[in-house]
Amino acid sequence: MKQSQIRVLIAKPGLDGHDRGAKVIARALRDAGFEVIYTGIRQTPQMIAAAALQEDVDVVGLSILSGAHMTLCPKVVELLHAQGQEDVLVLLGGIIPDEDAARLKAAGVHAVFGPGTTSAEIISYIRTAMAGA
Amino acid sequence: MPKPVPTQQLIDSLLRGDRLALARAISCVEDDAKDAAEIVRAVFAHTGKAHFIGITGAPGTGKSTLVSALVESYRASGVTVGVLAVDPTSPFSGGALLGDRVRMTSHSGDAGVFIRSMATRRGAGGLAKASAEAMLLLDAAGFDCVLVETVGAGQAEIEIASVADTVVVVEAPGLGDEVQAIKAGLLEIADIFAVNKADRAGAARTVAALEMMLETGGAAAQSIMHHGQRMETGAAASESDAEGGWSIPVLETVAVSGGGVAQLRDALERHSAWLDESGGRAEREGRRLDHMLQTLVQAEVLARLERGLAPALRGELVELMQRRQIDPYSAAADVIRKLSR
Numbered sequence: 001m002k003q004s005q006i007r008v009l010i011a012k013p014g015l016d017g018h019d020r021g022a023k024v025i026a027r028a029l030r031d032a033g034f035e036v037i038y039t040g041i042r043q044t045p046q047m048i049a050a051a052a053l054q055e056d057v058d059v060v061g062l063s064i065l066s067g068a069h070m071t072l073c074p075k076v077v078e079l080l081h082a083q084g085q086e087d088v089l090v091l092l093g094g095i096i097p098d099e100d101a102a103r104l105k106a107a108g109v110h111a112v113f114g115p116g117t118t119s120a121e122i123i124s125y126i127r128t129a130m131a132g133a
Numbered sequence: 134m135p136k137p138v139p140t141q142q143l144i145d146s147l148l149r150g151d152r153l154a155l156a157r158a159i160s161c162v163e164d165d166a167k168d169a170a171e172i173v174r175a176v177f178a179h180t181g182k183a184h185f186i187g188i189t190g191a192p193g194t195g196k197s198t199l200v201s202a203l204v205e206s207y208r209a210s211g212v213t214v215g216v217l218a219v220d221p222t223s224p225f226s227g228g229a230l231l232g233d234r235v236r237m238t239s240h241s242g243d244a245g246v247f248i249r250s251m252a253t254r255r256g257a258g259g260l261a262k263a264s265a266e267a268m269l270l271l272d273a274a275g276f277d278c279v280l281v282e283t284v285g286a287g288q289a290e291i292e293i294a295s296v297a298d299t300v301v302v303v304e305a306p307g308l309g310d311e312v313q314a315i316k317a318g319l320l321e322i323a324d325i326f327a328v329n330k331a332d333r334a335g336a337a338r339t340v341a342a343l344e345m346m347l348e349t350g351g352a353a354a355q356s357i358m359h360h361g362q363r364m365e366t367g368a369a370a371s372e373s374d375a376e377g378g379w380s381i382p383v384l385e386t387v388a389v390s391g392g393g394v395a396q397l398r399d400a401l402e403r404h405s406a407w408l409d410e411s412g413g414r415a416e417r418e419g420r421r422l423d424h425m426l427q428t429l430v431q432a433e434v435l436a437r438l439e440r441g442l443a444p445a446l447r448g449e450l451v452e453l454m455q456r457r458q459i460d461p462y463s464a465a466a467d468v469i470r471k472l473s474r
Binding site: 004026027032039047050051 | 152153159163166223227229230231234235242248249254
């Protein structure tokens with residue numbers, strides 16, 4: 001059980017600039033009592049991994065609407081593992097086809113949240129995962 | 134969830150400059166984890182080398198952008214830079230949205246830069262509860278220069294003056310008239326003024342107002358009341374600074390395009406040199422350590438107080454006060470008597 005403050009990085013990898021969803025989630029997580037580090041749009045996997053390390057986050061939340069998730073997400077996971085952050089929870093939100101979601105989970109993404117997911121579901125998922133850690 | 138790393142291993146890695154170890158050590162001091170004291174104890178002997186620069190000012194004046202521009206300037210001359218960017222914790226949810234990195238993305242991938250966002254948690258005065266400890270850790274990890282960006286400060290969030298070697302107060306045009314410039318508080322702690330967004334209308338007036346304030350000795354307060362005690366501040370040093378040859382510059386910057394950043398960097402170098410010549414550096418380090426000491430003792434005393442002042446006892450006293458059987462002063466005296474027994 002984690003006693004310390006839960007820290008979450010919210011990042012938008014790739015080139016789409018649609019960050020409304022990411023901002024809504026960031027705000028909801030803040031209101032749920034998490035410390036949310038928001039990095040903004042157009043992040044490379046390397047930038048996201050560097051921020052996750054410096055900020056020592058427990059959770060990395062990626063938001064992708066561009067369709068580039070199969071390239072970007074496994075790369076983020078790979079970099080996190082390579083720098084010793086194997087235990088960071090990696091979540092993905094966006095328009096992700098089911099067959100991709102299955103493959104991403106096999107590649108180390110812990111959960112994929114599609115359209116219609118409520119912020120309560122995401123908050124509850126994080127709380128449960130942290131309580132079990 | 135990070136796997137627990139043995140504390141000694143974490144300390145050794147941090148002193149070698151390992152970034153993950155540094156990040157985890159900062160989390161330890163932030164969370165007030167049980168190994169926080171052990172870490173600080175072990176690294177303290179390796180500190181005392183970094184130049185600590187505070188960047189403060191009202192929300193939206195461009196502090197984060199200016200910090201980013203300064204980082205670029207320092208990196209161009211090979212100086213390694215740690216950044217602590219503080220944003221407020223919600224008093225309602227305990228959560229925080231830390232958004233300063235958005236303005237600092239260009240340094241990603243540079244191993245000579247380490248940026249950490251901090252929520253204030255229960256810290257007061259525009260800094261995080263563990264800012265001073267995190268500053269020590271960055272120093273121990275070998276960073277030459279540490280920039281501490283405060284929360285968007287109001288008029289009296291001046292804790293930064295107790296922990297920094299150099300304080301830059303960032304202003305922007307259009308935030309207030311000459312009366313704002315003669316008010317007490319934030320403006321009294323500046324070693325350097327940066328009037329940012331200087332390409333906007335009204336910049337010259339803001340510069341003039343600040344210069345007039347300085348000429349009339351507005352920044353010459355000897356010391357101020359803080360937490361009920363007299364606290365020496367940057368302003369106190371500024372007074373002696375005037376005798377020791379430091380005159381507070383008012384600079385124009387346009388952080389977003391890099392305008393005036395070279396001049397600001399130059400002023401920071403001059404202030405650093407002045408600190409070394411005048412003995413100001415030792416004085417400010419003493420102030421910082423004294424501040425840490427007071428903060429740690431106060432935190433411990435407060436924790437004991439909270440443990441001792443049980444909700445039941447408080448409820449009882451509130452009820453007595455509401456029935457006018459006891460007044461607030463006597464109730465407080467009652468509690469103190471019980472605690473000190």
